Amino acid sequence: MKSKRGWRRLVVALIVVGAMCQVTFMHKDEVVAGAAAAQGKFNMSYLFSGAPSSYLSQVNKSGETLDVVSPSYFHINENGRLNVSDLEASFITEMHKQGKRVVPFLSNDFDRVIGEKAIDGRDALVKELVTSIQANKLDGVQLDIENVGAAYRDKYTDFVRKLREQLPSTMEVSVAVAANPTGETTNWIGLYDYKALAAVSDYLMVMTYDESYPGDPTPGPVASLPFVEKSIQYALSQAPAGKIVLGIPLYGRYWNQDPASNGAGIAAKSVQNLVDQYQGTVRYDAASQSPVATFTIQAADAKATVNGKALSEGTYTVWYENEQSLKAKLKLVGKYQLKGTGSWSLNQEAADTWSYYQLWTDGFYFTDMQKHWAQADVLSAANRGWMLGIAADQFAPDEALTRAEAATIIVRALGLENAGAASAEFKDVPATHWASQNIGIAQQNGLMQGISNDAFAPDHSMTREQMSVLLSRALKLTTPASGGAKKFTDVPAGSWSAEAIAAMSSRGLVDGFDGGTFRPLASLTRAQMAALLSRAQPLLTK
Incomplete structure (x- = not known):
């Protein structure tokens, strides 16, 4: 509501827990909720x-x-x-x-x-x-x-x-x-x-x-x-x-027994306080999709003020937004x-x-992301079309990222969806598998391989060291940045993932835990992947 405006005027870091970030992409039943190409609305x-x-x-x-x-x-x-x-x-x-x-x-x-x-x-x-x-x-x-x-x-x-x-x-x-x-x-x-x-x-x-x-x-x-x-x-x-x-x-309007108050404006943030103070009630009107609050101020009650005006005794009806x-x-x-x-x-x-x-x-109705530590990162990944939800209203941020999801994410992030690769050639990834083409593209471009010659294990969890290797390949980070690589007690120098972890950590893309460990075999979550994508985004979109 706007004073002196007449009617019709109202408009309207995160701490990435020392683990490497994760994100999950689309399962075969995952909902494509308006895959956005731009950075949000x-x-x-x-x-x-x-x-x-x-x-x-x-x-x-x-x-x-x-x-x-x-x-x-x-x-x-x-x-x-x-x-x-x-x-x-x-x-x-x-x-x-x-x-x-x-x-x-x-x-x-x-x-x-x-x-x-x-x-x-x-x-x-x-x-x-x-x-x-x-x-x-x-x-x-x-x-x-x-x-x-x-x-x-x-x-x-x-x-x-x-x-x-x-x-x-x-x-x-x-x-x-x-x-x-x-x-x-x-x-x-x-x-x-x-x-x-x-x-x-x-x-x-x-x-x-x-x-x-x-x-x-x-x-x-x-x-x-x-x-x-x-x-x-x-x-x-x-x-x-x-x-x-x-x-x-972001406001409402109220009515009481005084005609001079008909439709007077009230901030949305004030309504619940008044309902609590005067033991009122709130109902949700299904036809208008609007909440309606009702409360009564007795003569002996302390008088609240709205926009500098003390509310008189009587019964109030407030239509507002929640x-x-x-x-x-x-x-x-x-x-x-x-x-x-x-x-x-x-x-x-x-x-x-x-x-x-x-x-x-932005059209991503992920009820499980509200107030989540990775909300901004998930929204960024979704807006870029790199990650979506497992349902229209669910992102499943704390579920483990699978190898099939990881392949899909990296193919999308690198813009390889139309690379024209054949389906993956693994016994456990039939042509009908939801990620078959993306797994094939990732394999063809040297980004991911199977766990054996004929098995990919699409539903296995992606580990921290596997994601380090995958992203280092995607970003073409072949050596550590000068003087920046961290040493982790559980990543031996001769380990298959040591060079990739060093290249990633030296650029601030991954980190370890207290005590100097990296936990290379720990699984990544979907939320952690989204956060990792946010860190890597400047390099992915060069």
Whole structure:
């Protein structure tokens, strides 16, 4: 929810345990859940709640999830010209160090008159925006003009076009557009010509929320799943999926006996606290795929505050978002192959939000990876198409990696899938085996051999020394790096794997255990393999 914004505005190391990392690839029954070639889906979020001095801590809570942060720096004054406020150079510098882009949003604060003035005076406003973006080392701008009538539709598109022409292509020009599940062409929702705007911008941030709004007399969801999905479908009828960003709400709305409070906004992180404090209840509405909280404040109860306002006595109904409802929305990103998500706004989300957000946005619904130490590594491997799950919602991170899986992983990582090799020639790998071709390719390229002339043992676990040898061959690491090889008490100099282990350890790709051991015969897990792939990725993709 956004104060002064009217309705419709909400968007939205690891310690690799001294063992060598492992990963598991596809079993014959493994689900290919949208094998991604790119590095994950795009994620952005707005910065509006809290003082600018808190922006850094807000962003840091999201970990590596965000690509773009959009702070509230740009506003339109009463004359339709640019007003810049709260801009902190140190925050911009730190975001760039973290590899995040800073793209402020330009807001008319839902004021129709100043929005019209801005569009009518777009030539001057474009010049001011370009000057401020470049002077402050920003990465572009998102236009967020709301509550201006459809009569300004063509002028608004021209505004965006002029701005796109004046800024370098390396700088973002994006547009926040109202959700339009019914294809509305009148009133202020008709301001947005999706097709024309998509043609002159980097993407459209579709504000798929505020289905219920401030002043709405009827309690209801902020963003029911049918509302969100219909909004996506309309957007896709007008613009390519790669230019559609799904708006995700991190807030809710509440109703009580006071009409003045109808649809008032509340941060998602506050709802459970209120339910606990006043011994309320939560139910999940199946039709809308939204949680609904109910609690009663008695006259003698201590009064909680929301957005600085003390809650009066009475019974409250709160429609909001939780893990279940957000995951249902995030699934739509993969279903429709959208560019990614935007969220309104940071500092309103529940504490556990970022533990699953990116995992689910990218279409990998691995419930057993949530909060797992290798989550980031598994997501990276899955996004590259190197590793997938054993089911749509299971990755099995702690299962041992098999030799068949290892062959499949390395063939994929090296881009050898289309090498045209015949099926593997081992008695225990028939042509019908799920990994037969990959095992054949690995054998043909000198990466893996059988345990004997006619046996490959596809279901045997991959050991740490076997993976060291396999990866050293794949990476063409024939000798240790100068002065970097570690000596392990359980890896004799004459061992068949000693040279490979030395070559890998000297480059920081594998490590040992306390006491100077390597445990060469220990099995690798799927999670450990994913982590190893993350370490080796710069060499694998050269």
